[in-house]
Amino acid sequence: MVKIAVDGMGGDFAPHEIVEGIKLAVNDFKDLSILLVGRSEELKRELQGFSKNIEIVNADEVITMNDKPREALLRKKNSSMHKAVELVKDRIADGFVTAGNTGAYMAISLFTLGRLKDVNRPGIGVVIPFKDNNFGVIIDVGASVDITPRDYLILAILGRTFLYTITKNKNLTIGLLNIGEEEEKGTKITKEAYKILKENLKEFKGNVEPHEILYHKVDVIVTDGFTGNILEKSYEGALEFTVDVLKEEINKSLVYKIGAALLKPALKNAFNKLNYENFGGSPLLGVDGISVKAHGRSKRNAIRNAIKVAYELANNNLIENFKQELEKITQ
Amino acid sequence: MVKIAVDGMGGDFAPHEIVEGIKLAVNDFKDLSILLVGRSEELKRELQGFSKNIEIVNADEVITMNDKPREALLRKKNSSMHKAVELVKDRIADGFVTAGNTGAYMAISLFTLGRLKDVNRPGIGVVIPFKDNNFGVIIDVGASVDITPRDYLILAILGRTFLYTITKNKNLTIGLLNIGEEEEKGTKITKEAYKILKENLKEFKGNVEPHEILYHKVDVIVTDGFTGNILEKSYEGALEFTVDVLKEEINKSLVYKIGAALLKPALKNAFNKLNYENFGGSPLLGVDGISVKAHGRSKRNAIRNAIKVAYELANNNLIENFKQELEKITQ
Numbered sequence: 001m002v003k004i005a006v007d008g009m010g011g012d013f014a015p016h017e018i019v020e021g022i023k024l025a026v027n028d029f030k031d032l033s034i035l036l037v038g039r040s041e042e043l044k045r046e047l048q049g050f051s052k053n054i055e056i057v058n059a060d061e062v063i064t065m066n067d068k069p070r071e072a073l074l075r076k077k078n079s080s081m082h083k084a085v086e087l088v089k090d091r092i093a094d095g096f097v098t099a100g101n102t103g104a105y106m107a108i109s110l111f112t113l114g115r116l117k118d119v120n121r122p123g124i125g126v127v128i129p130f131k132d133n134n135f136g137v138i139i140d141v142g143a144s145v146d147i148t149p150r151d152y153l154i155l156a157i158l159g160r161t162f163l164y165t166i167t168k169n170k171n172l173t174i175g176l177l178n179i180g181e182e183e184e185k186g187t188k189i190t191k192e193a194y195k196i197l198k199e200n201l202k203e204f205k206g207n208v209e210p211h212e213i214l215y216h217k218v219d220v221i222v223t224d225g226f227t228g229n230i231l232e233k234s235y236e237g238a239l240e241f242t243v244d245v246l247k248e249e250i251n252k253s254l255v256y257k258i259g260a261a262l263l264k265p266a267l268k269n270a271f272n273k274l275n276y277e278n279f280g281g282s283p284l285l286g287v288d289g290i291s292v293k294a295h296g297r298s299k300r301n302a303i304r305n306a307i308k309v310a311y312e313l314a315n316n317n318l319i320e321n322f323k324q325e326l327e328k329i330t331q
Numbered sequence: 332m333v334k335i336a337v338d339g340m341g342g343d344f345a346p347h348e349i350v351e352g353i354k355l356a357v358n359d360f361k362d363l364s365i366l367l368v369g370r371s372e373e374l375k376r377e378l379q380g381f382s383k384n385i386e387i388v389n390a391d392e393v394i395t396m397n398d399k400p401r402e403a404l405l406r407k408k409n410s411s412m413h414k415a416v417e418l419v420k421d422r423i424a425d426g427f428v429t430a431g432n433t434g435a436y437m438a439i440s441l442f443t444l445g446r447l448k449d450v451n452r453p454g455i456g457v458v459i460p461f462k463d464n465n466f467g468v469i470i471d472v473g474a475s476v477d478i479t480p481r482d483y484l485i486l487a488i489l490g491r492t493f494l495y496t497i498t499k500n501k502n503l504t505i506g507l508l509n510i511g512e513e514e515e516k517g518t519k520i521t522k523e524a525y526k527i528l529k530e531n532l533k534e535f536k537g538n539v540e541p542h543e544i545l546y547h548k549v550d551v552i553v554t555d556g557f558t559g560n561i562l563e564k565s566y567e568g569a570l571e572f573t574v575d576v577l578k579e580e581i582n583k584s585l586v587y588k589i590g591a592a593l594l595k596p597a598l599k600n601a602f603n604k605l606n607y608e609n610f611g612g613s614p615l616l617g618v619d620g621i622s623v624k625a626h627g628r629s630k631r632n633a634i635r636n637a638i639k640v641a642y643e644l645a646n647n648n649l650i651e652n653f654k655q656e657l658e659k660i661t662q
Binding site for chain 2 (some may be wrong): 093131142143146162177179186187188190209210211212213214215225228229230231233234235236237238239240241242244245246248250252253255256258259260262263264265266267269270273274278
């Protein structure tokens with residue numbers, strides 16, 4: 001059995017959609033069992049008698065979206081998020097999933113699980129869909145800003161190993177997020193990162209620009225947490241804005257509404273393809289344990305998918321793979 | 332008369348679309364005259380006898396998209412881009428427009444025109460459309476990476492003054508591009524930039540995240556050239572990708588094609604609204620002269636619009652406005 005601890009109280013639609021997502025997951029994966037963490041009375045009500053492979057672990061406190069990471073870390077030790085991460089730390093659970101407060105998630109995961117040897121700055125990896133229906137990973141999208149050139153190398157290894165763990169593809173390529181193709185482009189730090197990546201990784205293919213990412217120029221895109229977060233929120237913002245503007249235009253005439261009705265399945269497919277949140281979860285990579293963050297707005301399917309990510313990473317020995325790959329580079 | 336020098340040889344569709352854009356511009360603006368710079372024989376042929384308010388200035392060399400900025404700057408002194416910028420420097424022209432090589436454009440503008448007093452690092456300002464049909468500016472989107480906190484302050488003043496010059500709006504607000512709302516978010520540099528902006532500019536409204544920009548959180552978005560370029564190319568890439576994926580989906584069935592046909596004007600409107608390139612030109616702000624860059628892929632309308640930008644900036648004394656505003660801050 002693979003045991004995944006799930007924070008039952010985190011996210012905009014907790015606990016209802018979390019519990020529904022868990023039900024989907026345990027039905028889909030035979031050897032999955034869930035430790036559902038949170039206010040037990042509330043969670044029991046949500047389960048409505050459903051109990052297949054689900055065990056409730058009580059936690060009285062709840063971290064809200066407004067809690068500051070530092071305060072959540074230090075003051076809410078009895079929160080569902082804390083308890084769920086501790087189950088991973090104590091090797092009771094094989095992985096952990098939450099849709100709660102991102103800052104608190106990073107702080108609590110990092111502090112509770114600790115860093116892997118040789119990892120100075122962990123990174124959040126976000127899975128992105130490519131035009132050709134493959135997918136890749138961008139790391140880091142927000143955990144670590146102001147990193148050193150060597151941190152880029154470690155992030156590259158974490159990202160590649162993560163992607164290998166879920167795809168089994170041994171020929172993954174790596175690119176450095178930058179503002180031009182040439183080696184001399186970018187900031188002082190990205191120029192140094194370029195050198196260190198080139199020297200150490202034969203699968204490094206040079207710089208990649210934001211508009212090239214989705215066309216699958218490389219599989220793993222390495223960047224610092226500041227730039228990666230700007231990139232992620234820009235994609236997200238452009239997509240949201242496009243949908244908004246389209247809706248507004250469509251509402252201007254009946255003919256448009258009819259056109260949109262005919263086109264609805266195609267529009268839905270397209271925007272589903274564009275929405276990388278469908279992948280379900282973004283792990284914090286570089287900590288000593290499997291820790292997956294689902295988007296705060298996750299409903300049941302996204303939660304089910306985030307659990308699937310944690311389940312697959314646990315099943316395929318992510319942490320062992322990390323240790324092996326990191327050892328190679330630091331010998 | 333306002334005289335604008337136009338690089339007739341720069342851009343993917345030069346000289347044909349450049350010349351056509353010029354024709355549109357001189358027809359639209361009565362007191363505009365154009366100095367059309369490039370290979371005179373070729374340009375004469377393109378003009379086909381059209382000569383209203385257009386004078387050809389010969390330049391034998393052409394800077395291509397493949398020329399390195401440094402080489403274009405030092406080795407192609409007889410290029411149309413060099414000559415056009417020199418017309419501004421010598422106060423023969425009131426402003427300059429090119430759709431040519433961006434790196435060469437920045438290098439030649441900066442070197443030939445020089446910086447305004449108090450400007451250490453100039454910035455490219457890109458005009459963006461907001462959801463509410465107003466527009467704003469992001470500065471810098473690629474001229475200056477690795478800038479100091481004080482450079483952010485200067486960029487803010489340049490961006491605000493530029494936007495004021497074209498809108499006459501005295502109540503423009505300023506935001507710092509960042510990865511969170513709180514003052515303590517971001518890199519060491521953005522944290523210091525936050526402080527200096529807050530201390531010096533009463534219209535500073537704090538941090539703005541990428542997905543908030545298009546919803547008009549503030550009018551002027553300040554950032555370094557690395558982050559701004561990542562932002563711009565992410566928007567661009569997300570938009571291109573969305574159009575690609577939509578087209579692919581639509582081609583899957585006849586019903587979708589009919590829906591798309593009915594919806595065509597709405598789709599066109601929406602994507603026109605999203606396409607900030609329609610504004611026409613992005614100026615390099617902080618140099619001592621009006622210097623406007625049109626997108627390399629510009630066709631006649633975009634060229635006409637870029638000339639309009641240069642014309643309006645010249646007509647409304649951009650450089651004088653800069654000098655006044657910069658003086659206020661440095662007293």
